[in-house]
Amino acid sequence: MVQYLSQPAGGGSEPLAVHTMQCEWSCAHFTLRGVSGAESLRGVHGRGLTLIITTSIRIPVHTATDTDEGSNLSTIGYSNGLSVDLDATPRITVTYNELSDLKSFSANVKNYSTLLLEDEKGILYVGTRGAIFSLNSSDISHGSHRAINWEVTPLKHKDCLTKGKNNQTECFNHIRLLQTFNDTHLYVCGTNAFSPLCGFIDVQTFVLPDSFEEGKEKCPYDPATGYTGLIIEGGLYTATRYEFRSIPDIRRNLYQRTLKTEESPLHWLSDAEFVSSAFIRESLNVDVGDDDKIYYFFNERVIEESSSFLEKTQVASVARVCKSDIGGKKILQKKWTSFLKARLVCSMPYYETLKSVYTLDLGSWDTTIFYGAFVLQWRNMEASAICQYSISDIQKVFDGPYMEYQDSSRKWSRFNGEVPKPRPGSCITDDFRLYGFNSSQDLPNNVLDFVKLHPLMYEKVKPVGEQPLLMKKNVLYTRIAVDRVTALDNKQYDVLFIGTGDGWIHKAVATDSAVYIIEEIQVFKSPQPVENLVISKTQNSLYIGSQSAVLQISLSGCSRYTSCYECILAKNPYCGWDGKTCRKIVTSEDRVQMTQDMQNGNGGCINNTAEGLPIKKSQTVLKGNDVLLQCDLKSNLAKPRWVLNGTDPLDESEIHFRVGNDGLLIMDTLLEHTGEYSCYSDENGLQSMIALYTLNVLLKLPNIPSQPTPMVQLPTPGSLSSSKLDFVYISVITILGGLCLVLSVVLLYVSCQQKRKGKYAMGSSRSTNVELQTVSSNFKDKVEDLNNYSDGCLQIIPGEAPTSSPKKGNPPPPPPPPPLPSEFTNGITTLPNMLRKMNGNSYMLLRQNEEASSPLYNSFTEELSKILEKRKHTVLVDKLDESSV
Template sequence: MRRRVAHCLFVLFVAVATGYPSRRSAVDLDATPRTTIIYNELSDIPRFSGHALNYTTLLLEDEKGILYVGARGAIFSLNSSNIADGSQRKIQWEASPEKQKDCLQKGKNNKTECFNHVRLLQRLNSTHLYACGTYAFHPLCAAIDADKFTLPLHLEEGRERCPYDPARGYTGLIVDGGLYTATRYEFRSLPDIRRNLHQRPLKTEESPVHWLNDAEFVASVLVRESVGSPAGDDDKIYYFFMEQAGEEGASFGQTQVARVARVCKNDLGGKKILQRKWTSFLKARLACYIPYYEVLKGVYSLDGGSWPSTVFYATFTLSAQWRSMEASAVCQYNISELQRAFDGPYMEYQDTTRKWTRYDGDVPDPRPGSCITDRFRENGYNSSQDLPNNVLDFVKQRPLMFEEVKPVRGEPLLVKKNVLYTALVADRVPALDGQQYNVLFLGTGDGWLHKGVVVGSVVHIVEEMQVFRAPQPVETLVVSKAQRSIYVGAASGVLQLPLASCARYTTCYDCILARDPYCAWDGKGCREVAGAADRTRLTQDVQHGTDGCWNSSAQAPPTQRNRTALQGDDVLLTCNQRSNLARAAWLLNGTVELAEGQGPFRVGVDGLLVMNALPEHSGQYRCYGEESGLRSLMATYALTVLPEQPKESRAMAPSHSPQQATADGKFIYISVITVLGGLCLVLGVVLFYVACLQRRKGRYVLGDPRIVELQTVSANHPGKGQDDGCLQIIPGEAPTAASLARETPLAVPPPPPPPLPAEFTNGLSTLPSTLRKMNGARYVLLQQQEEPSASSLHNASFAQELSKILEKRKHTQLVEKLDESSV
């Protein structure tokens, strides 16, 4: 009952979310990836694994062609053009045995925790990198010479710069020489946002009200708001995290909310109040409107060349209260929406209710929590240390804003059921229509990567790729413009994928319908737009995916395949769709469109089943993939259904077909004796006598007591209950040697029955167990089920119905070769 209620709430969540009604249903938002690429199709992808674990901290220096990787106990320098070329350099940085022993004495896990997990890897200056690691719960940091790529002799204490726990949420940036980090730095400490490597170290305030309430940090982003600012504003660092909710009116059971906080880069702290503390710290709720149960997982920012165009993309999942189902959402936020929230009303903490409520009192001037601007300087406030005490005291008491940061259009861009998004990165791509499109790369918790393009208010998922064979979370994603690659970091290693694999689209329709802004059709093939010398011949339609293919060169016709079957047999014509969004449409003899339930035809996603085929069902069958109003020819069959053979002709035919395999036992044994022509006549008589004797007893001696039954596999076989000589192996216990000696002293076990022919005539092949792959899962087409009633057949799905029909008729699986068959 609880799961049913949870499912209903999820289906309706967009329409009822916090007073902001959605214009679309959850079903519309649950996008399906257009194409699915499994792991085996990515065999030529460069992968790197250097005898370490947890390759989760990536630093790309595109202009130098280097990808730095921080792992457990090691730092690597890889060639970003090909990370698997063997030219990597390595720094071994393991925790010392003494620190590992101390870690074990603290009760930590010696399989996962008591190691040096590199959590920070940033460029410090033109010559050095800066790295920090957990070092078996005793964090250390190091300034590394990038050219020598060796650890320095002196390592720095990292307790205020790096988390002690490798599982703790953490984010860190080096901005103009200052290290800005956020995490829980010590076991008993509160979460904190700090600035180090700076002449004015700062941290967040702990009392009288906690600025951070058990926060778990996800990401931090620098926005250069001082560049071209008419107000003389300061650069800002935005922090994204989860924390315990404390607002008045929070929904029942709501324990955590997503937040965004900001600080000013040039904040120097207060002079008397908030000494060595942030004076510009403010925070607001980040809403995505998955009602009340959203957990922030990843954040990435893009700008169109100037900071006012900055947008943030954030991924959310359902919280622990909803373990009965999985779902993820992606929301987009404009920088202007963040500014609106931070310029709005404040909230204050009520000691009596222990809740935050809206503050409606007077706000001092200059505005608390603001960066120093030209207006401040005109009034004599040249730094935060010049701010009045009442301003500093106000922001100390009221760091939480009343307004929420709302997503663009007030709803998610994307909702995906049965998927947990764990990492996010974005790229801005100019298309042939003159627009720029944001392409999102979303890593999942089971080792898949989704690539989607933002078109208007939705995300069209171009493809999904299984990037790791063993399911594992995708931890880190980095995009390289120079290499036109995306790097994926996870526990087992790092891999390098192209931003686009345009050659995978073999036809014009496939290329245009993909709506991939990286790809376009040039008349002969699908090409990368970025590498094209002449773009005037390229065709692309990212907005709709329908325009651009006008002539016959758009697709070469598929080769016609022949099928021959006997009257009364079932015939399966397969038609594999390259797109998960395509619908199969079948035409008979070029004019008659076949529909589900039309006579003997059953139309499925990947095939057409002709039941009880008759000679009038012979003809040409064409399968089309229909998508976005376009039809693409996928397969052509010429089906010939032969009339049923008379019994006399079947009896005279050589015993090489399944139908003839059911002729009476005497004929089969005579045939076997003929093949074994070397046996003497006396032995043949004895074998014939034993066979007849055992047939009358209803038993067949196999020497193996396992239950086996071989029945007819043809629809032409007469019904049960007729003594027509059909071969049957009936379960029974094997006689002992003594009993055989008593019954027939000279009896010899008869030869095993001849094997079934390898090929049937109805066109069915050995059906694959998976004919549709979607969203990182395998959907089984055929499965054994109870025999259905006749009334339920018309309501069953194609896959289930096909399975039931084949079970009912006792057909066995047929050969792999589909192209030709004969009677």
């Protein structure tokens, strides 16, 4: 919420008016009478406005506009309705130990982040630190891979260290570019310890070439620098920070005319970090003779504003160049004449960073869709967002008004002057050729001068629907890949595979109503960022690159759904229920026999109850004790519903019941709580019985008879032959003698230990009594100033013994009670010793002795405490004796 004061124009003595505006996202971005951005933040002076932010600010997803005409205050947003979940919850969580189809490949190298898939050949090429691998794409864990070792020479490694570079990361050869050059060769570039090299690799022999090319114009020096590269018709199009100057640049070289971006008088790229690039064949199926284009996605420092607030702020941007551009004749020689860029916004301008872009090619260039993964950071808030962009929206921005730099105000603003013809930054088309402009070198000087000074477009590229598709708090999205799937309803759905910074994959699907996360999968046992994602429709596989390994998992994951209920609720476009199993939809014949409900996710099964009933379990508890009936729901979107005795719904308002997502806690049980408890998973109108319990509440524990010790019948002389009788007697006597010797040693050792133990606390005690108390097993964790005790259940405070004469010997300890059946454990020992969350309210489980989880032990402890409390003030003798303790 923002409160602001407005003063009528002209000032005067009229009082200030107070206005309040609800802000659904960062109120730091607003418009004051047509002035936006940083000027609004700093420049309320002289405008009669004062802004006061009074509450915390939420993540942006839509516009909140104040209707007061006097102030005209509005946020910069992209939708008038909030239709996206600010924290989408994955339906199913699949941990690393639950993965059954995970395949991995790793060798004695690091950084498996550069991937190249040749799907038709069944090969996955992997570029790492110091090696290149050729893997079988159907099973990357198969041992038939080929490898090329490409390490730096000792001399080059030493030179890198003398330059002050990091010996742990930088002074190695990191493969940054791995592209298909033609049918017989690959083109590869490596950092080579801050001395980049490039070369061709024969795919048949798969060995290093005899000679390399200088790579300083094609590959970054630093392995951590943002980089993207494409080979298009023999030309290498790269974008990164080159050379030691580390100046960002978009370049073309290899077997075509070399081109760069312009550096003066205004930098076309301002501290840019490149993320991705895409080649769009816009010359196909068009009548205007347009040229193919290359689009670049990157983050760069804001240049529109001069405020210190935005001085170091980065924004996401998209730029384009034409494939047939050959530079200018006199102006912009060897420079791009078609370079234009525009701001790319998702949900929170100036607070979002572009992390990954995936280009979804749908067969025609004008239907191309770009998916971007963003990280949102503002103060202590951290979230991620996914936005979708159409190429037609990007084209409209590049065909719109330009920005220009004002020397007087030292900032960029909209250019309102006359635009020269032909339109600056355009590719050569048939219309250009009619006027004699057959190449970029034929363009007039005024057009090239305009391009040189106006690289930035005024309008911003907004996402489809003017809001994010998906948002997730407390997660950092690092990579994204998208697959378009045709479901049983013959509609096409985009399935998003999103990698996180801690080694998880989120699989989401976009339906007509919303975008939701089908499942989250932990693909790495130890947290590490997902650095690359590649999809293979031929192998039905997703390949995942990281620092430690490259992984392969199934795109569909249908085997994780074991019933029609689970298969339908998943709304996974890859999967359908065939009456027996949930499996991938492969052929058109399958579509007739299979069931799927992508829009609603609850239709198609025979009834609305899942198949199969759980095994009935029994629980027995003493009156007044607590018991937990566990009910583990597979779906994070499901809600538990408890039923008593088959028909009666549980009264959750009763003080004895506490319902949570992991079970039902019954506290201070009563006799009337005896009965049958059924737990159902309720999700999207479908119900499934998860657990069934029979609970018995008893006044006291039943007498459990102890089992008699079996008697060993020694052989009698009559049962043995006379020839073996002497041998048996000798054997028995020998065994008994050995046992006597062992027992004598044990008794002697125990006697010595008892004498030592009696001396440890008898020195200078000032106490006049002996106190024996029961304490919890976590006693040592909470009392820091007491001695360490070997027994977690007894605290012994030494003192003096009673006046009664001590006994001569210590009585033997009473035999332990017989173990109780499993139904007497109350279900509580199965939970960790910590607070559990139950419907927003926390409850604490009493920590039980690890060696005695039975209620009998608890009862014995309570009785012992009562007896000792009564004897606490008994008159004691002057001298302490061990037998009194």
